[in-house]
Amino acid sequence: MSKLIVANWKMNNSFADIQDYVKELRRQVKGDGNIVVCVPSVMLKDFSTSARGIAQAGAQNCHYAEKGAFTGEVSAKMVKDAGATYVLVGHSERRENFNEKNEFLNKKLNSALSCGLKVIFCVGEKLEEKTKYKSVLKKQIIEGFAHVKDFANIIVAYEPVWAIGTGMVATDLDIERAHKFIKSVVKEYFGAVVPVLYGGSVKPSNAKEILANPEVDGVLVGGASLNASDFASIILSR
Numbered sequence: 032m033s034k035l036i037v038a039n040w041k042m043n044n045s046f047a048d049i050q051d052y053v054k055e056l057r058r059q060v061k062g063d064g065n066i067v068v069c070v071p072s073v074m075l076k077d078f079s080t081s082a083r084g085i086a087q088a089g090a091q092n093c094h095y096a097e098k099g100a101f102t103g104e105v106s107a108k109m110v111k112d113a114g115a116t117y118v119l120v121g122h123s124e125r126r127e128n129f130n131e132k133n134e135f136l137n138k139k140l141n142s143a144l145s146c147g148l149k150v151i152f153c154v155g156e157k158l159e160e161k162t163k164y165k166s167v168l169k170k171q172i173i174e175g176f177a178h179v180k181d182f183a184n185i186i187v188a189y190e191p192v193w194a195i196g197t198g199m200v201a202t203d204l205d206i207e208r209a210h211k212f213i214k215s216v217v218k219e220y221f222g223a224v225v226p227v228l229y230g231g232s233v234k235p236s237n238a239k240e241i242l243a244n245p246e247v248d249g250v251l252v253g254g255a256s257l258n259a260s261d262f263a264s265i266i267l268s269r
């Protein structure tokens with residue numbers, strides 16, 4: 032099966048970009064079920080409709096509650112109804128800027144799974160935590176996956192915070208060590224096998240090497256996914 036290539040537009044691009052973006056993807060690559068674009072939630076309906084057969088739509092966030100007085104939030108079911116098949120949970124920008132803690136993320140993850148969404152659960156250490164990355168990742172995983180019984184719809188994304196948007200890519204060895212460690216913790220504590228994506232300054236010029244690593248089951252791409260040609264070239268690096 033081909034590796035999973037996921038775009039994270041973050042709070043970028045607009046409705047007006049969707050048609051051209053999808054057109055360019057269709058021109059360059061074949062849809063194989065393993066291409067996902069996580070768009071701002073207001074664009075999910077348009078993107079999922081336009082990209083049918085070429086890419087699946089993912090949400091970048093959802094709330095854990097089914098409904099209620101949570102002004103400004105969207106539930107897992109709402110993003111699913113709007114066309115998302117995937118959702119990102121625990122991105123470092125949410126952990127950092129919105130103070131989302133493991134226990135809170137765990138509720139989101141369980142809510143998203145119960146709605147039938149596939150969850151891309153992001154973990155990663157900050158620069159100052161680099162020497163103790165194992166204890167950071169372990170805590171994120173053990174607390175993040177509490178009460179999860181079925182891992183079939185869970186994908187982990189290893190995104191070292193120091194490599195996000197900085198141009199500093201983790202070395203092959205950093206990636207291999209972290210991915211092996213993540214897989215071993217999930218196996219030891221939950222008895223499950225999960226795919227692990229790498230994210231952090233992935234671009235057309237380094238994608239081939241990163242994707243060639245057997246421990247890497249795919250990539251999560253921020254900046255370089257905003258442009259359809261660049262994203263297509265990453266997809267074609269598989």
Ligand code: 13P
Pocket residue numbers: 039122190194195196197198230231232233251252253254255
């Ligand atoms: P960059 O690819 O811009 O480093 O972002 C990575 C990321 O945060 C993807 O979720």
